[in-house]
Every structure is written in structure tokens, then in C-alpha cells.
Amino acid sequence: MAPSATAPESLSPSTTLDTTENNLQPFFVLHRARSRKSEKKPTGTWKTRRRIDLSPSLPKNGENLDAEKAEAWDDCRHVGIRMEAFDDVWSKIKSTIKDVLRDINTNVFNEIHHWVRESFNMITSFATPTFPEATGSFPMVTDAASKQLFTGLVLTKNMEFVDDLLTFEELGSYLKSQGCHVANLSSLEFSVKNGIGGCLRSLLRQFLMVALDAPDVSILATWYREQGSCNNPVVIIIEDMERCSGSVLSDFILMLSEWVLKIPVILIMGVATTLDAPKSILQSNALHHLCPCKFILGTPPERMDAVVEAVLVKQCSGFSISHKVAVFMRNYFVSQDGTLTSFIRALKIACAQHFFMEPLSFMLWFLLGDDNLMLQGEKYGLSPEMMLKHALNLPSYQSYGRNKIAKQQDETLVNGLAELKKLQCQWSTVILCLYEAGKCDKVTLLDLFCEALDPESFKSRAPDNGGGLENDSGVSSSDFYKHQQYHTTRKSGFICQAVQKLRDLPAVQLRKLLKGWEKYTVSAPQIHDKVKKLLSEVKFEDGKSLGQDLSTISKRHASRKHLKIEDSKAVNEKAAKLLESMVRNYMQPLECVPFHEIVCFKNVNALQTALIGDPRRRIQVDLLDVRNIIQCSCCISSSNTLLPSMHDSSIMYTLAQEHGDLINLHDWYQSFKSIVLCLSNKGKHGSNYSPSLKKRKATTEPAKPSEASIQARFCRAVTELQITGLLRMPSKRRPDYVQRVAFGL
Amino acid sequence: MGKEESPQITRRVTRLSSSTAVTNNEVEPEKITKPYKPTLNDFVSGGEQLSFNDLLSSFPARGNQIRELLRLLGPVNSPMLPLFVYGDPSTGKTSTILQIFRYLNRPFVYASCRTCYSLQILFESVLNQLLLHKKNAANGYSSAKRCVKPSDFVNFLREDLTSVIEKLRSLKKLGSNKPAGKPNGNMLYLIFDNLELIREWDKSSSALPFMFNLYDVLKMHEVGLIFISNTSPDTYYSNMGYTEHVPVYFPEYTEDDLRQILMKNQANRKLYSSFLDVVLRPFCRSTRRVDELSTAFSPLFRKYCEPLSDLASVPNEEMKRRLFSHFRPHIAPSLNEIFWVPSKSSTEAEINKDTRQKGSTRKPEVGDHFAQIDFHMSTSAKYLLISAFLASRNPATLDASLFDSTGGSDSRKRKRKASEKSMEQKEVAEQELLMKGPGTFPLERLLAIFQCITSAADSLDEEEHENDVLRVGGDCGLMSDVLLQLSSLCNANFIIKGGSCPLEGSTRYRSTVSEDLALKVARNLKFPLPNYLYRR
Known part of the structure; x- marks a missing residue:
């Protein structure tokens, strides 16, 4: 119930006008247009008087304005330009995500295509009908096995279906590009209401581009034969099998199985849950006609890791999120929503808000290698001085960079950003190494990412590293102490788990792992050298004990190989040490670096409200203190009492608070009536002092609302509350009670 | 169509058009441009001539039925009563009849009620075949005649049948020497397959009597009707005064x-x-x-x-x-095994190998394997699944004792005094519960249980990971979009939205999750589900 949509009639138009003038909320724009229309000559006087009424609220707004003006530049003007920059950044992120998701599916798509071709060859091997045979109405007489319908069951591995809409679309276009005739059907077409005609209609629409009154499979057969060469299969993709009506889908399958020799149809069905789903949905005689084959898409955590790696760890756009935001997004994914779609949406919201709020956000481009920072600034409406001033005021610089303040200031920013970029690079390198190690133990990148972003744990890991950016202290005695401390405090951490895993990794896997590290660390020469050295050691040992790796794994207890095991253990230990030192020295979370505000989104609350919203709660809260939203003159003065000028449903809901779960309609009505009538009584005494009364008199409404009109208002308010889901209408058992539906508050 | 016409078809067309040029021009004079023109020959199944021995040998166990059918069909141009062929599915009814007609080389029109899924389509399909009309791109895939009402159908049918039979007669006069592939005789047979499906089309059941009455209504001796059905004639008519159909039974194979x-x-x-x-x-x-x-x-x-x-x-x-x-x-x-799904994927085999290796190297973590769910669900969806399972399994009266009263109470407790019931009554009630399957529950009860469970689990979680940093944002509450999760559970068929309760008018739900899956999910969450289950 947006206050702007249903303005209570007791509010005069000029009141709303006033509020719109002072309070620049986009919500009230609608109202302004309406009130301007009604704004005739005489209202001018009212307006001035109302101004006086509003006086307590005015200064507050004025102050806000002043404070805003005190800002060094007018931000509003440049938000638009910055949002353009956001569009660029986001389109880059989006295309990266799309590529990543496509790459994940490539293998499966190839497999599916291969299988489709195989199945098609099987079908054509049963029989190759001539044109009259294929388009005739009677079935071809062959053996029973040829009535099988080849069916690919694509397991999407996610109960939620949103993520896979795109996947099936892409699968369709991929198969199309390989020459198949493809139609995508969704569960909407398999409803009981439309019956089998619905899905046939959709099929014909997609294949023949015609909409028919009475669709019929024989048309499809004619169309297929009329294509000329019949060398391509007809693939029908049903995106979400579980949601389809079982009987309609069964009928569809039976019908297709009768025609499969005439139209070489191959079904592909998306299965969200388990392979039992077809069994539970389809009728058994339809099930017998399926010749199934299963394919597995990437699981949501796998896809999530791929996206996180490409977008957040490898920094495709330079945009980054803070620890708290990351943890929030992770928790939202794991416990609330479970779809990649909502994760990406959250990321987009974060990115948009970052660009909206942070004036220096355009410098993201600098991190991507665009050196012309100052020029950029001009483009975004900032003079170099302002930019510097703003940058030096960033809290991260204030706390970390004070000791360097003596330096040339404009260089500080450039250097700081360069430093930031370098550290980010190192950080992501280490994270990828950790991920590689943790993979064997099913540690997800998302978890690692969240943990690695945590500034607190970093501080506890390396207390003396806080100020200096590059305290590349070698392995010293104090390290051992730190290492111990690290272990005691972070026993359950994923980083720790990954390192621990490294210690008991078999030699073959260790070498593979180190090869992976070598690839990742190319950009960070210090680490790269150490990894290379370690790798050479492993190789050397491999040369010594060639072919003994396997036996080492299987027969650990064999005493005569004890020495070798010790050796490989030593290498493992070295690798773990190296990883630990990498974590300690190079994995500096973004939030510990000066100027990180430029690239890093930190406002978790803003994200949460934008993402979740919690509409049920919001509605209830808003109904209870409506005066915060509709800042009209009459309500602002009295703090808590109910006024008749308030919106009816708001009055009703407040009154309902006094009742329990069950509300007696009669009592409720009486209290509502007393409140509404209170106005007219007051109005009689209060002469023309009250503006709202004047308004009332000016309109056709009588001074004292009649019983009938109160009842009508009451009914409307109850209905409104029911529509918003706060009430349940009286049941047959208790005809004079309504029930409150209040969960979550 | 057009240029890439396969050579075989064109050859056939030329052969046909040369031999039956007269009838062609009569039937479809407007479609001269089309390379393939349907002719009267389309009323027979085509293909090479079948000998009686071939017919018998292609249906090893159906000799008796074939002889019976041939006897009923009689010699060429002999009128017949409607046939009713029935027998269990996959006993060879349709293929036997089709092969018999191929052997006899008599003209027929075939319509399966499976393909023609409504009366209109059935009618139009029959009429299209009679008029030798093919729906194709040239005519916008439309039928020759639009026909919805049974009465229209009878009129059209009679009209078309007479014209077709006339043509068949003239054809017979024309070609005294019968080449292969020519229709034999001037009688036309209408075959309606999968007749049992008509029963489901309309509940007013006007379609079935109409179909059975068709013979009497048409009153044409040149038309033979054959019905093929999965179910016996007893399931259709009950002495409504139709002409008696001649039943032919296809018994189950030995x-x-x-x-x-x-x-x-x-x-x-x-x-x-x-x-x-x-x-x-x-x-x-x-x-x-x-x-x-x-x-x-x-x-x-x-x-x-x-x-x-x-x-x-x-x-x-x-x-x-x-x-x-x-x-x-x-x-x-x-x-x-009813439904066995093989996998073509090579990666899965690798995964399996991997897990097997792991199983051999790491024994202690076998318990992990049981907690694996095959697909991804968010934590709150899992809790919701469990609470729906509990709500379906446990009687509502027990909720208060199983859960804390703090988490919200069930307002609609049924008054039932279990102590007064005798043991026998109790047993009967148990049996009833078993027969009924999972019970239904209103949304409020589900949400109340959900709230109890999650609050219990939260406290348990906090004890476990006291210093887990990742739970910082976890207290934003699991409640926020539970209703969304509920709808996606419904979509996955884990919860069924049942009919509304007659007393209250609100929607009731029912959980269809098997106990195995529920236990799996609970183990995955480390939730002690068995403690909350009411065992009868």
C-alpha cells in the first residue's frame, strides 16, 4: 500500500503539495502532478497558511539541504555520468559471467549433441518412410521396440529452476546451430487446462510459425517431410519436467511415440530433483516408451565458484566487495535463495550502489590499466584538486596512510592505487592457490573468498603488518609463534583446512597441484620462484622413486618404503609451509589497503534492504507509523494518538493491535467509528481553524459521515487488509470474527 | 518441398498419375503444381502385395484372430456389421488389422483417438482423408472442412463417403485388370483406434454413443466400421439400443x-x-x-x-x-527396474572412480556419503521440507508437546481424548492413517513448525561454531522469503497444494516427500529428525 497511490481523502491536495516541495522523494512526483491540476487561485492563500503549520518540519529539511550544499561538489549532476560508467563495468561483468557459464556447459552440450545424433541414426535405422507413408494417418507396422522415444534427462542439480532457463535456451540454440530442429517447451504448456492441444500449439508455432485453431501432430509430420532433406532430428526441449502436469505429459509422450518413425522426435527434459521424478510424474505406460539417458549440468556451487573466480577473484572489472558484503551474499546464497541468479542480482545491486554513492568510483578503470586518471576525473566532473581532497579524506587513507602524508600528495593517490592493484593481484593469486589445494577437500571458492576478505583475521594473522604494505619478512622465529597462534584461533577456517589438506596429499596430486600453482603465480614473481623451486624438488624425487607413487599411497605401512614416505612427507610439509607463508605475507585483504573505498563496496545494509526488502514486515511497520511516511500537517503534531485524518486501513490496523489473533468485527467497527466520528465532533467545535475541516466542507462530503459511509469505509479497509495478507476473512464457523495472519513480525 | 524432392517419390507420382489420371483431375483439380498428389490409392496401405502366408507368419500367435476377422469382413463388397476389436494393450490389434487391410488391399480410413485428441480433430482428420486433403504449407495447414458438431460430421461424412464410393466404383469399371496398389472393391472401411480414450474427452459422454450410433445413423452398406479398444465392450455401452457390434477378442499372449x-x-x-x-x-x-x-x-x-x-x-x-x-x-x-537411466557422460564415470578411490583411502568419513543430496537446495528450503514432512506425518495435536510453545502455537487443536478410546478403535484409526497417507496441513501450521525448527537449529549451530566468522550475516532471519521457498518446493513436487479445507476455505498442503529423502535432508542439516517423528 504505497502512500502515494491511495491518498486518504481527508488530506487536502495542497498538503501533499507542500510535502513534495520540501521532501524530494521520487515517490511523490505522481502527487505533484495531480495537486497542480487542482491548484487554483484560492488555494494560494491556503498554501501560505499551511507553511506556517509546517514550520517545525521545515528547518530539518533545510538543514539537510545545507549540509548537502556544503559538499564540495554537486554530486547529483555527476551521478548520471557515473551511472554510465556503471553500465560499462556491469556489461563487462555480465559478459564475463555469461562466458563462464557457457564454458561450464560446453562439454555437456557436446555430449548431448552427440547423443542426439546417435539416437537419430537409431530411429532412421528402424524405418525410412516415404512421403505418403510418413504423412498418412495410420501407423507403420514395425516391431514394438521402434516405438521408443529417445529421451535425454538433463539433471540441473538445483531445486530452484531460475538458473537453468538460460541454460536450456543456450542448449536450444546450440543444437539449432548444429542443424537440428529445436523447440523449447516450458511447463506452462503442459497444463491440465490447455491439455495436449496447448503443447502441440506451441510446437507448431515454433516449428511452422503458424498459430492454429486445432493443432495436430500430423501437421508436424507433413511439415517435416516438406522440409526436403530429412537428415536432421526434431529436438523438443521440455525445460522443467517436474512442474508439468503428469497426465498431459504422458499423453504427449504416448502420442509422440506413435509418430516417432514419421517424425524423428528426440525429447530432452530438464529434471530439477532426482531421477525418480519421471517415475513419480508419468504414467507407467508412458514411461515404457521412454528410452532415457542422463546428462548432468554443473551443480550450483560449481557454477558459483566459477563465477566468483572470474568476477571477484580474477577482477575482470576491478570492482570488489567487502568482507561483510561477501559474507552476506554467501549466506543469502547458501541459506536463503540458492540460485546463482539472485547472487548475480545482488552483485549488480552492489555495483550500482557503489557507483551511485562513491564519487571516485570511476577510478575503477584506472585499475584496469587506464593511466590517464586526471583526465578521467575531468570527464566525471571532478577537478584534480577535488579528487585528491576527496581521496585523502577516505577513512582508509586516514587510518593507514597518515605516516606517508608528508609525500607529494597527488602522487600519493596514483601510487596508492598502483599499490592497491599490486596487492589485489597478489591476493587473488594466493586465493587461487588455496582453492587449488582445497579443491580435493571440497572447499568451495566462495567460502575461501569470504574468509580471505576478512580484515580481522588478517590482522590477527600478522599483527605487525598493519601499517607497512610490504613487510616481506622471511621465515623467522617470530613466524613460528604467529603460525601457532594462527592455528589456535582459526582452527575451523577453510584456509586452515586447505593448508592441512596439503600435508597429506599423495605425491602425484601434489605435483599436479604445484603445476597449477606455477601457472597461477606467473604474475607474482616472488612466489613463482619459490613454487618453481619446490616443483623441481618434487620432480627430482619423482625421478628417484619412479613408479613408487602408487604403492606409496596404497601401502603406507610398508616399512621398507618408510624412508621414501618420509621424503614425500617432507615435500608436503614444505608446500604447506610455502602456502602458509603466502597466506601470511601476500594475502592482504582489500579492506586493509588505503583507498580501497574507491573499488570496494561496503554498505551491507543498503544491499540487504535492496535485495530482500521483506515486504510483509514493511507493510506492517508502515501501517503502524504512517505519519513518518505521509508527513502531513495534521498528524505530525500529535505523537501517538489515532486521528481520523489518517488512512482508514492504517487506523484499522493500529486498532487491531489491541486484539488478539481473533478480532471481533463488531468491537472493531465500534472503535473505528468512534475514531472517525471524533473528527467531526472536533470539527464542530474547532471552527475554521482546522484546515482539513475546511477542505472537507469545500468538498461535497457532509460534515458528519453517515453510518452507511462509515460502514463502507470499514468494509473497504478490511478488504484492503485482507488483500495485503494481514487478515483472513470471517470463517463459517466464526462468522463475526476475522483472524489476523501475522507471521514474521 | 519442391526441388529437393526425393527421386523415389517423383517416380511413384508419375506412375500413379499416369495410371489414375482421370480420378486425379476429378478429385483435386486445383492442386496441379504439387509434386505429390494424394490419390484414391492412398486409401490402401500401399507397399508390395502381401500373401496370406506372409500375413500369418508376421503374426505368429494371431492365426485364429486373423481368420476370424477375414471371415467377418467377408468377400469384396459385402456389407458388414460394425466390428469391435478389443484386447489388452500391446497384443497386436492395430497392426493385425492394418496388415489384414494391406493383404486385402481394400480402401480404409484410419483415425487414432490418441493422435486426434478431440472430437473436432477426429472429425476433421476423417474428412481430410476422405477428401484426400493434406494439411501443408500451401493451404496454411488448415483442414478441408471445419467440423465441430457431430451432426455436421454426419452430413459431411455421408456426402464425402458417397462421392468416394462413386469414384471407387468408376475406378473399378475403368481398370479391369487390377494392378498392384489399386484399391480393391468399392467398400470403404472406417477404423477408429484407441477408442477407450474417448471416454475421457467429455464428461457428458455424448461422444461415445454418437460413435457407436454412427452405423445406424449413416445407413450406408458400403461403409464398414471397425473400433479398436483396449477395454472390453462391457465398459462402454449399456443396452442403449445400438446395433450389436461384433466383438473380436485378442487374448493375452502365452x-x-x-x-x-x-x-x-x-x-x-x-x-x-x-x-x-x-x-x-x-x-x-x-x-x-x-x-x-x-x-x-x-x-x-x-x-x-x-x-x-x-x-x-x-x-x-x-x-x-x-x-x-x-x-x-x-x-x-x-x-x-521399471525405469533405468543409463548415462552417456564420461565425466560421471570419472567422478565415480574418484569417489571409490576416496572411499578406500578415507574410511572414517563414510557417514558423509549418506548425507549427500543429489541436488542443490538452500538451507531454508531444506528446513521447510523437513517441517512439511513433520506436519504431514505428525498429528496436529502433538505439535505442542514436540515443540516449544515459544515458537508459535497451533491455534486449531482438535479436541481428541485419546485415553478414552479403546485399543481397538485406536488400531482402526492407525490403519486409517496408513491408508490415507501423508496428512494435510494449513500454511500456518507449517510456518509455526518451521519457526520452531529453525530457532532450535540456530541455537545448536551457534554452540557448534562459536568462532565461525561466516555466520556474521546469518542472523538476518530465515523467515524473510519462506513463502517463495514454499512455492518452489511445490514446483518441485515435494509439497502438494491440496484442495481447500471445506470448513475454513484456506488452502491446505500435503508433503509427498519419502521418509528416506527427508532423513537424508535432515542428516545433511544435522537435524535430529527421528526425535520429532511421531511413531505409531
Whole structure:
């Protein structure tokens, strides 16, 4: 119930006008247009008087304005330009995500295509009908096995279906590009209401581009034969099998199985849950006609890791999120929503808000290698001085960079950003190494990412590293102490788990792992050298004990190989040490670096409200203190009492608070009536002092609302509350009670 | 169509058009441009002529039925009563009839109620065939005549039938020497397949009487009606005064029949016969449908042949024994398997190998494996699933004692005094509960249980990971979009939105999750589900 949509009639138009003038909320724009229309000559006087009424609220707004003006530049003007920059950044992120998701599916798509071709060859091997045979109405007489319908069951591995809409679309276009005739059907077409005609209609629409009154499979057969060469299969993709009506889908399958020799149809069905789903949905005689084959898409955590790696760890756009935001997004994914779609949406919201709020956000481009920072600034409406001033005021610089303040200031920013970029690079390198190690133990990148972003744990890991950016202290005695401390405090951490895993990794896997590290660390020469050295050691040992790796794994207890095991253990230990030192020295979370505000989104609350919203709660809260939203003159003065000028449903809901779960309609009505009538009584005494009364008199409404009109208002308010889901209408058992539906508050 | 016409078809067309040029021009003079023109020859099934012996040998166990049908159809141009062919699915009704007509070379029109899924489409399909009309791109895939009402259908049908029969007569006069592929006789047969489906089309059941009455209504002796159905005539009519249909029953195949049928078209008959010796008997106990058996046998036969290097080899006794011992373990599981899904994916095999390796190296974490769910669900969806399962399984009266009263109370407690009931009554009630399956529950009860469970789990979680940093944002509450999760659970068929309760008018839900899955999910969450389950 947006206050702007249903303005209570007791509010005069000029009141709303006033509020719109002072309070620049986009919500009230609608109202302004309406009130301007009604704004005739005489209202001018009212307006001035109302101004006086509003006086307590005015200064507050004025102050806000002043404070805003005190800002060094007018931000509003440049938000638009910055949002353009956001569009660029986001389109880059989006295309990266799309590529990543496509790459994940490539293998499966190839497999599916291969299988489709195989199945098609099987079908054509049963029989190759001539044109009259294929388009005739009677079935071809062959053996029973040829009535099988080849069916690919694509397991999407996610109960939620949103993520896979795109996947099936892409699968369709991929198969199309390989020459198949493809139609995508969704569960909407398999409803009981439309019956089998619905899905046939959709099929014909997609294949023949015609909409028919009475669709019929024989048309499809004619169309297929009329294509000329019949060398391509007809693939029908049903995106979400579980949601389809079982009987309609069964009928569809039976019908297709009768025609499969005439139209070489191959079904592909998306299965969200388990392979039992077809069994539970389809009728058994339809099930017998399926010749199934299963394919597995990437699981949501796998896809999530791929996206996180490409977008957040490898920094495709330079945009980054803070620890708290990351943890929030992770928790939202794991416990609330479970779809990649909502994760990406959250990321987009974060990115948009970052660009909206942070004036220096355009410098993201600098991190991507665009050196012309100052020029950029001009483009975004900032003079170099302002930019510097703003940058030096960033809290991260204030706390970390004070000791360097003596330096040339404009260089500080450039250097700081360069430093930031370098550290980010190192950080992501280490994270990828950790991920590689943790993979064997099913540690997800998302978890690692969240943990690695945590500034607190970093501080506890390396207390003396806080100020200096590059305290590349070698392995010293104090390290051992730190290492111990690290272990005691972070026993359950994923980083720790990954390192621990490294210690008991078999030699073959260790070498593979180190090869992976070598690839990742190319950009960070210090680490790269150490990894290379370690790798050479492993190789050397491999040369010594060639072919003994396997036996080492299987027969650990064999005493005569004890020495070798010790050796490989030593290498493992070295690798773990190296990883630990990498974590300690190079994995500096973004939030510990000066100027990180430029690239890093930190406002978790803003994200949460934008993402979740919690509409049920919001509605209830808003109904209870409506005066915060509709800042009209009459309500602002009295703090808590109910006024008749308030919106009816708001009055009703407040009154309902006094009742329990069950509300007696009669009592409720009486209290509502007393409140509404209170106005007219007051109005009689209060002469023309009250503006709202004047308004009332000016309109056709009588001074004292009649019983009938109160009842009508009451009914409307109850209905409104029911529509918003706060009430349940009286049941047959208790005809004079309504029930409150209040969960979550 | 057009230029890429396959040569075979054009050849056929020229042959046909030369031989039946007269009728062609009469029937469809407007479609001269089309390369393929349907002719009266389309009323017969085409293909090479079938001899009676071929007919008998292609249906090993159907000799009696074929003779019976031929007797009923009678010689050329003899009127007949409507036939009602019935028998269990996959007993060869449709194919036998179609082959008989191919043998007799008589004109017929076939309409399956499976393909023609409504009366309108059934009517139009029959009329299109009579008018030799093909829906194609040229005519915008529309029917020759639009026909919705049964009365219209009768008029059109009579009109078209007379014209077609006239043409057949003239054709007979024209060509005294009968070339192959020419329709034989001037009688037209209408075959309606899958008649049992009509019963489901309209509940007013006007369609079925109409179909059965068709013979009486048409009053044309040149038309033969044949109905094919899965169910016996008793399930259709009840002395409504139709002309008596002549029933022809296709009995279920015996084991020997099945063996003969399955042996057809086998490359290595000896080998297959030894295979059937092993499998046919156990499978016949569960099903005698040819289609089910043949689909079940084809992968099994492949497995049976696995140890053989040469598939053409003739098995001797010793080899049979060897094959059997190799094959025996596969029989029992495949008997129970209704729906077996193989995988083409190579990656999965690798994964399996991986897990097996892991299983051998790391014994202590076997428990992990049981907690694996095959698909991804968010934590709150899992809790919701469990609470729905509990709400369906437990009686509502027990909620208060199982959960804390703090988490929200069930306002609609049914007053039931269990102590007063005698043991017998209780048992009856238990039986009833078992028969009813999972119970229904209102949304409020589900949410209340959900709240209890999550609050309990949260406290448990906090004890476990006291210093887990990742739970910082976790307290934003699991409640926020539970209703969304509920709808996605409904979509995944885990919860069924049932009909509304007659007393209250609100929607009730029912959980259809198996206990196994619920326990799996609970184990995954480390939730002590058995403690909350009410065991009867």
C-alpha cells in the first residue's frame, strides 16, 4: 500500500503539495502532478497558511539541504555520468559471467549433441518412410521396440529452476546451430487446462510459425517431410519436467511415440530433483516408451565458484566487495535463495550502489590499466584538486596512510592505487592457490573468498603488518609463534583446512597441484620462484622413486618404503609451509589497503534492504507509523494518538493491535467509528481553524459521515487488509470474527 | 518441398498419375503444381502385395484372430456389421488389422483417438482423408472442412463417403485388370483406434454413443466400421439400443507366443533362444506386453552377449552354462527396474572412480556419503521440507508437546481424548492413517513448525561454531522469503497444494516427500529428525 497511490481523502491536495516541495522523494512526483491540476487561485492563500503549520518540519529539511550544499561538489549532476560508467563495468561483468557459464556447459552440450545424433541414426535405422507413408494417418507396422522415444534427462542439480532457463535456451540454440530442429517447451504448456492441444500449439508455432485453431501432430509430420532433406532430428526441449502436469505429459509422450518413425522426435527434459521424478510424474505406460539417458549440468556451487573466480577473484572489472558484503551474499546464497541468479542480482545491486554513492568510483578503470586518471576525473566532473581532497579524506587513507602524508600528495593517490592493484593481484593469486589445494577437500571458492576478505583475521594473522604494505619478512622465529597462534584461533577456517589438506596429499596430486600453482603465480614473481623451486624438488624425487607413487599411497605401512614416505612427507610439509607463508605475507585483504573505498563496496545494509526488502514486515511497520511516511500537517503534531485524518486501513490496523489473533468485527467497527466520528465532533467545535475541516466542507462530503459511509469505509479497509495478507476473512464457523495472519513480525 | 524432392517419390507420382489420371483431375483439380498428389490409392496401405502366408507368419500367435476377422469382413463388397476389436494393450490389434487391410488391399480410413485428441480433430482428420486433403504449407495447414458438431460430421461424412464410393466404383469399371496398389472393391472401411480414450474427452459422454450410433445413423452398406479398444465392450455401452457390434477378442499372449514373437527378426536365433530360455519365464510373471518385454530384453541381451567375442557363433551347452553363470546376477535387479537411466557422460564415470578411490583411502568419513543430496537446495528450503514432512506425518495435536510453545502455537487443536478410546478403535484409526497417507496441513501450521525448527537449529549451530566468522550475516532471519521457498518446493513436487479445507476455505498442503529423502535432508542439516517423528 504505497502512500502515494491511495491518498486518504481527508488530506487536502495542497498538503501533499507542500510535502513534495520540501521532501524530494521520487515517490511523490505522481502527487505533484495531480495537486497542480487542482491548484487554483484560492488555494494560494491556503498554501501560505499551511507553511506556517509546517514550520517545525521545515528547518530539518533545510538543514539537510545545507549540509548537502556544503559538499564540495554537486554530486547529483555527476551521478548520471557515473551511472554510465556503471553500465560499462556491469556489461563487462555480465559478459564475463555469461562466458563462464557457457564454458561450464560446453562439454555437456557436446555430449548431448552427440547423443542426439546417435539416437537419430537409431530411429532412421528402424524405418525410412516415404512421403505418403510418413504423412498418412495410420501407423507403420514395425516391431514394438521402434516405438521408443529417445529421451535425454538433463539433471540441473538445483531445486530452484531460475538458473537453468538460460541454460536450456543456450542448449536450444546450440543444437539449432548444429542443424537440428529445436523447440523449447516450458511447463506452462503442459497444463491440465490447455491439455495436449496447448503443447502441440506451441510446437507448431515454433516449428511452422503458424498459430492454429486445432493443432495436430500430423501437421508436424507433413511439415517435416516438406522440409526436403530429412537428415536432421526434431529436438523438443521440455525445460522443467517436474512442474508439468503428469497426465498431459504422458499423453504427449504416448502420442509422440506413435509418430516417432514419421517424425524423428528426440525429447530432452530438464529434471530439477532426482531421477525418480519421471517415475513419480508419468504414467507407467508412458514411461515404457521412454528410452532415457542422463546428462548432468554443473551443480550450483560449481557454477558459483566459477563465477566468483572470474568476477571477484580474477577482477575482470576491478570492482570488489567487502568482507561483510561477501559474507552476506554467501549466506543469502547458501541459506536463503540458492540460485546463482539472485547472487548475480545482488552483485549488480552492489555495483550500482557503489557507483551511485562513491564519487571516485570511476577510478575503477584506472585499475584496469587506464593511466590517464586526471583526465578521467575531468570527464566525471571532478577537478584534480577535488579528487585528491576527496581521496585523502577516505577513512582508509586516514587510518593507514597518515605516516606517508608528508609525500607529494597527488602522487600519493596514483601510487596508492598502483599499490592497491599490486596487492589485489597478489591476493587473488594466493586465493587461487588455496582453492587449488582445497579443491580435493571440497572447499568451495566462495567460502575461501569470504574468509580471505576478512580484515580481522588478517590482522590477527600478522599483527605487525598493519601499517607497512610490504613487510616481506622471511621465515623467522617470530613466524613460528604467529603460525601457532594462527592455528589456535582459526582452527575451523577453510584456509586452515586447505593448508592441512596439503600435508597429506599423495605425491602425484601434489605435483599436479604445484603445476597449477606455477601457472597461477606467473604474475607474482616472488612466489613463482619459490613454487618453481619446490616443483623441481618434487620432480627430482619423482625421478628417484619412479613408479613408487602408487604403492606409496596404497601401502603406507610398508616399512621398507618408510624412508621414501618420509621424503614425500617432507615435500608436503614444505608446500604447506610455502602456502602458509603466502597466506601470511601476500594475502592482504582489500579492506586493509588505503583507498580501497574507491573499488570496494561496503554498505551491507543498503544491499540487504535492496535485495530482500521483506515486504510483509514493511507493510506492517508502515501501517503502524504512517505519519513518518505521509508527513502531513495534521498528524505530525500529535505523537501517538489515532486521528481520523489518517488512512482508514492504517487506523484499522493500529486498532487491531489491541486484539488478539481473533478480532471481533463488531468491537472493531465500534472503535473505528468512534475514531472517525471524533473528527467531526472536533470539527464542530474547532471552527475554521482546522484546515482539513475546511477542505472537507469545500468538498461535497457532509460534515458528519453517515453510518452507511462509515460502514463502507470499514468494509473497504478490511478488504484492503485482507488483500495485503494481514487478515483472513470471517470463517463459517466464526462468522463475526476475522483472524489476523501475522507471521514474521 | 519442391526441388529437393526425393527421386523415389517423383517416380511413384508419375506412375500413379499416369495410371489414375482421370480420378486425379476429378478429385483435386486445383492442386496441379504439387509434386505429390494424394490419390484414391492412398486409401490402401500401399507397399508390395502381401500373401496370406506372409500375413500369418508376421503374426505368429494371431492365426485364429486373423481368420476370424477375414471371415467377418467377408468377400469384396459385402456389407458388414460394425466390428469391435478389443484386447489388452500391446497384443497386436492395430497392426493385425492394418496388415489384414494391406493383404486385402481394400480402401480404409484410419483415425487414432490418441493422435486426434478431440472430437473436432477426429472429425476433421476423417474428412481430410476422405477428401484426400493434406494439411501443408500451401493451404496454411488448415483442414478441408471445419467440423465441430457431430451432426455436421454426419452430413459431411455421408456426402464425402458417397462421392468416394462413386469414384471407387468408376475406378473399378475403368481398370479391369487390377494392378498392384489399386484399391480393391468399392467398400470403404472406417477404423477408429484407441477408442477407450474417448471416454475421457467429455464428461457428458455424448461422444461415445454418437460413435457407436454412427452405423445406424449413416445407413450406408458400403461403409464398414471397425473400433479398436483396449477395454472390453462391457465398459462402454449399456443396452442403449445400438446395433450389436461384433466383438473380436485378442487374448493375452502365452509364453510360447511371446517366444515366437520375440524370436522374429533375430540375427542369431540359437543364441537368442538360449537367452530367452533364461529370461522369458521370470519376466512373463510380471508382464506379457510385447513392447515392455522387448525394451527390457534389448539391454539384457547385450549384457548376455558381453562375454562372447563372436556374436554369430552358435552356442553349445557348455557355453550356455558359462553365459548363464555370467548373466545370472543381472536378472533379478532388472526385474524390479521399471525405469533405468543409463548415462552417456564420461565425466560421471570419472567422478565415480574418484569417489571409490576416496572411499578406500578415507574410511572414517563414510557417514558423509549418506548425507549427500543429489541436488542443490538452500538451507531454508531444506528446513521447510523437513517441517512439511513433520506436519504431514505428525498429528496436529502433538505439535505442542514436540515443540516449544515459544515458537508459535497451533491455534486449531482438535479436541481428541485419546485415553478414552479403546485399543481397538485406536488400531482402526492407525490403519486409517496408513491408508490415507501423508496428512494435510494449513500454511500456518507449517510456518509455526518451521519457526520452531529453525530457532532450535540456530541455537545448536551457534554452540557448534562459536568462532565461525561466516555466520556474521546469518542472523538476518530465515523467515524473510519462506513463502517463495514454499512455492518452489511445490514446483518441485515435494509439497502438494491440496484442495481447500471445506470448513475454513484456506488452502491446505500435503508433503509427498519419502521418509528416506527427508532423513537424508535432515542428516545433511544435522537435524535430529527421528526425535520429532511421531511413531505409531
